[in-house]
Amino acid sequence: MTDDTPPNTALLPSGLRDLLPPEAEVEAAAIAALMETFSAHGYQRVKPPLIEFEDGLLAGSGAAMTDQTFRVMDPDTHRMMGLRADMTPQVARIAATRLTGSPRPLRLSYAGQCLRVRGSQIAPDRQVAQAGIELLGVDGPAADAEIVLVGAEALAGVGMDRVSFDLTLPQLAPTLLDEAGIIGAARLALVRALDRKDAAAVAEYGGPLAGLLTDLLLVAGSARPALDMLDAARLPPLSAALCARLHQTVQAILDQAPNLRLTVDPIEFRGFRYHTGVCVTVFAPGRHEELGRGGRYLSGDGEPATGLTLYPDAMLRALPPAAIRPRVFLPWKTSSNQSAALRKAGYATIPALQNGLDPTSEAARLGCTHVLRDDTAVLLTTES
Amino acid sequence: MTAPFPAASLAPEAQHPIILALPKGRILAECAPLLERGGVRPATDYADEDSRRLRFPTNDPALDVVRVRPFDVATFVAFGAAHIGICGADVLMEFDYPEIYAPLDLGIGQCRVSVAEPAATVGSDDPSTWSRVRVATKYPNIARRHYAARGVQAEIVHLNGAMELAPGLGLSRLIVDLVQTGSTLLANGLQETEVIAHVTSRLIVNRTALKTQPEAIGAWIARFRAAQLASEAI
Numbered sequence: 085m086t087d088d089t090p091p092n093t094a095l096l097p098s099g100l101r102d103l104l105p106p107e108a109e110v111e112a113a114a115i116a117a118l119m120e121t122f123s124a125h126g127y128q129r130v131k132p133p134l135i136e137f138e139d140g141l142l143a144g145s146g147a148a149m150t151d152q153t154f155r156v157m158d159p160d161t162h163r164m165m166g167l168r169a170d171m172t173p174q175v176a177r178i179a180a181t182r183l184t185g186s187p188r189p190l191r192l193s194y195a196g197q198c199l200r201v202r203g204s205q206i207a208p209d210r211q212v213a214q215a216g217i218e219l220l221g222v223d224g225p226a227a228d229a230e231i232v233l234v235g236a237e238a239l240a241g242v243g244m245d246r247v248s249f250d251l252t253l254p255q256l257a258p259t260l261l262d263e264a265g266i267i268g269a270a271r272l273a274l275v276r277a278l279d280r281k282d283a284a285a286v287a288e289y290g291g292p293l294a295g296l297l298t299d300l301l302l303v304a305g306s307a308r309p310a311l312d313m314l315d316a317a318r319l320p321p322l323s324a325a326l327c328a329r330l331h332q333t334v335q336a337i338l339d340q341a342p343n344l345r346l347t348v349d350p351i352e353f354r355g356f357r358y359h360t361g362v363c364v365t366v367f368a369p370g371r372h373e374e375l376g377r378g379g380r381y382l383s384g385d386g387e388p389a390t391g392l393t394l395y396p397d398a399m400l401r402a403l404p405p406a407a408i409r410p411r412v413f414l415p416w417k418t419s420s421n422q423s424a425a426l427r428k429a430g431y432a433t434i435p436a437l438q439n440g441l442d443p444t445s446e447a448a449r450l451g452c453t454h455v456l457r458d459d460t461a462v463l464l465t466t467e468s
Numbered sequence: 469m470t471a472p473f474p475a476a477s478l479a480p481e482a483q484h485p486i487i488l489a490l491p492k493g494r495i496l497a498e499c500a501p502l503l504e505r506g507g508v509r510p511a512t513d514y515a516d517e518d519s520r521r522l523r524f525p526t527n528d529p530a531l532d533v534v535r536v537r538p539f540d541v542a543t544f545v546a547f548g549a550a551h552i553g554i555c556g557a558d559v560l561m562e563f564d565y566p567e568i569y570a571p572l573d574l575g576i577g578q579c580r581v582s583v584a585e586p587a588a589t590v591g592s593d594d595p596s597t598w599s600r601v602r603v604a605t606k607y608p609n610i611a612r613r614h615y616a617a618r619g620v621q622a623e624i625v626h627l628n629g630a631m632e633l634a635p636g637l638g639l640s641r642l643i644v645d646l647v648q649t650g651s652t653l654l655a656n657g658l659q660e661t662e663v664i665a666h667v668t669s670r671l672i673v674n675r676t677a678l679k680t681q682p683e684a685i686g687a688w689i690a691r692f693r694a695a696q697l698a699s700e701a702i
Contacts, residue, residue, distance in 0.1 A: 206547060206567055250679045279566075284557070284573035284670065301571060302689075305682035347682050354566070365679070370484070372548030372567075372676045 099203040099210030110406045111213070114242045115195050115396050118215045121238035125230075127193035127217045132174035134196070138164040145358035145381050146173030152200045167199045171214050172381075172391055173358075179220045180384020188221025188387075207373060209397060216378065216393035223380075223388035225329065228362045229336035231378060235366065235392045236344055239375070243403055247375060248345035250365045251307070251334060254353035254379070256300075256326050263320040264293050278351055300351045307334050307346035314350055326361075333362045358382075364392065368402040375399050412454035412461045413447030416440075422459065431461060485530050486677075486684055489545055489553035491538035492517065494648075495669050498576040499554055506695035508533075530684070542568060542672070551677040552688055557667045558646055562607045569678060571689050572671035574696055579648040581610060583662040586635045590659050595620075604634030605644040614644070614664050632656035 096102070103111060119129065135156070142150050149169040158165045168174060171194050179190055195215040203210045217234060219227050232249055239247050257278050261271055270289050274297075277285030281301050287294050296317065303313045311334060314327050327350065334346060355377065363379025376399075378392030414423055414435040423433045434452055436443065447455035447464055454461040488508070490496055496515060503510070509527040513519040514535060524533045536544060539559055544550040546565035558581050560570060595601075600621040605611045608624040615622040625634060631643040632652055646667070647653060650660055671692045678685045 204566075206565070248680055280560075281569035281571050282560075282670070283571050284668070287573075302686075304678065305686050347679055349679070367676055367680045369680045371680075372674065374676075 097210075099200075099208050101209075101211075106406070106408050107400065109409075110403075111396055111400055113406070114400060114403070115213065115215050117242050118238045118394060118396070119193060119195055121241050122193035122215075122217050122234065125191070125217075125234045125237075127191040127219075127234070129193050129195075130175060130178055131194065131196070132168070132171065132178060135165050135167050136174070138166040140177060141166040141168060141173065143177075144173065144384065145176055146170070148357035149173070152202065154199055154201055168196075169198050169200045170393075171196055171198060171216065172218065172378075172393060175216075175218045175391070176220070176381070176383035176389060179218070179389070180387065189227070190220040191217065192220070193217045213396040214393050215396055216376070216391055218383075218389060218391035220383055220389040221387055223361075225332035225336045225362075227390055228333040228380060229340065231390050231392045232337050232344075232364055233340055235364075235376065235378070235394065236341060238394065239366070239399070242399065244368060244375070244399060246345070246369055248347055248367050248369065249337075250347045250349055250352070250367060251330060252348075252352040252363045252365065252379075253326050253330055253350050253361075254359045254363055255361065256323055257351045257353055259323050259326060260293060260297070260320070260351075263322060264291070266291060266293065279354055297351070304349040304352070305347060307338070307348045310348035310350070314348075330362055361390070366392075366394065368399075371398070371402045373398045373401070375402065408453075410454055410461075411450075411452040412456055413443055413450060413452040414456050415443040418456060422456075426456070426461060429461075485532045486552065486681075486688065487544075487550040488531060488533050488688075489541045489550035489555075490514075490533055490535050491541050491553075491555060491669075492535055493538065495538065495554065495556065495577040496535070498669070502574060502576065502692070502695050502699060505698050506691045531688075539563075545672050545674050548674045548676055550674070551681070551685060552671065552673045554669055555672050556646075556669050557665065558607065558610070560670065560672070561665060562609050564609065567675045569673050569675055570670040571673060572692055572696065574669045574671055574692070575700065577669035578667070579646055580666050581607060581644065581664045582647045582660045583614075583642055583644055583664065584632075584647070584653050584658040584660045585642045586657055587659040588657075589635075589641070590661060601642060602640040603642050603644055604631050604640035606631065607644055610664060611644040632658055 138155060142153065152169040154167040155164050175192050175194055179192065183190060198212050198214055200210045200212065217231065219231060257275065266274060274289040277289055278297065283298055283301060286297050286301060290297050299317060303310045311331050319327060330350065337344060337346060358381050359379040360382055361380030364377065365374050366376040368375055376392060376394035380390040383389040409430065409432050411434055412426055412431040414433055416436040416439040418435060423435065426433050434450055436446065443455050452464065454463055490499055500515060508531065510533040511524040513521060514524040514533055522535055526533055534550060538556060541553040541555040542559045542563045542565060545553040546567045554574065556577055560568065598620045600623055601615060602623045602625060603611045604625040604627050606628055608626050611624060612622045625640050627634065631645045634640045634643055636657065647660060653660055671689065673685055
């Protein structure tokens, strides 16, 4: 058999897509609104390049994205370059190199596109937009809380006021295992069981920790009851200190935003490979994808830092359809003053490019909402 | 642009019942006493395999039951189409969906995933010398991982049933399959040579559902836990 059908030029590689009107504009507007909130809170924007040398991109906290990074060779230097799969390590690099002289706490924001080598069956996108903030140079519950509060405000600003923030302690499980001296193959099996909240496997591999870990699996849930259960659990000193910090962070968030939906899942560590403290994942009710994630990590030379990255693609899928800017059709030779006034009033103006066409039918054909008639923008109705 | 689908986030959560996915076949019968003890009474035809209906209301308006193939329970729950489900550990091992949590071992549906081969070839050569081996199975990932861990490539012949025929007809050297009593193996001249994993059914939940509806999902986990403890006590 021969395969001589020419490939369809509309076919894109898996995980990539074209954004068409109006979604492309809605996305741009949403990102602009997020960045505006970040800016209003004093986060100054940086713009790292799309591609940089692999050894810089994947150093430090960037190492977590090694598997997901596309590489190309720089024909100029013959060094390998990596296309960013995550912007946080780039921003951390900027803070640790070019902005070492800037006063701390340093607040930076960013927005851009990232590429990943693989999508998963459940999250197939390989190009993902990110918009986020990083707060560098301070370690404390107030900083952890600020990230969540600014994130919540930014999301509310684009109409997402029912999101929930899931707070986690990716270091808790490893610390508990360290403190109990669980190592080797049993540890790997146990870590995997904890990741999948597989109670049977936790009981099988947990050894002396089986009871405690099973309790902690069930702690996951609304913040206040979960924290009460955590406080009641008998934890070894380092683990207890981590939980105390989580408690302080939750308190700092609820002090300022008592109605924010917060959940706590102390032994979750999924996807937080470079994180060192309280972390957060953003969910929207009824949606099965994360809207963002962030948390505490060490930047550059061990500088304490925390941040939050939002995923505009996922946000747009969860948002109600946005109101589209009204489009008004302008008949042949409409004065430029008049069309400027309409644009100022919030219309998109679509001028006729030739004489002799019926404005109303042209307006309908081009998908306009209004047509300019007797110097006023008239709403197109189905009858007209 | 991806074709749009209904934005569930726009509707109040309470209007959406929690969906429980149950596996057709062998495990469904074993689920019945557990559901009964948990106070879940689906429409009576849910256990009738001839019923054309796939989705069943229950005595609880906030819970609906769907009946799907065992392998599909994991897929429904992983994608969040069902919030909770009952599913064999074999299926979880095979798909390894990170979106699924398995917070409760229900202790039902006991069996094992095993390697079997014709009694005639058992011991005919030393498996540690193999570079590759041809395996007929409905668990390609489990089989591949099992042999990869000992440095052997598994060449998978993916079948959906009647695995036991494969070695005798020259399709494969071995099979990796679910074994309950071993009588099917015996009847086909096969011998179980290795147990890869012991299997029971688990209560599974979708990760995002647990994060966004912790009260509702947590309450169901607690109900099934109580029902399971009550079953053990008998």
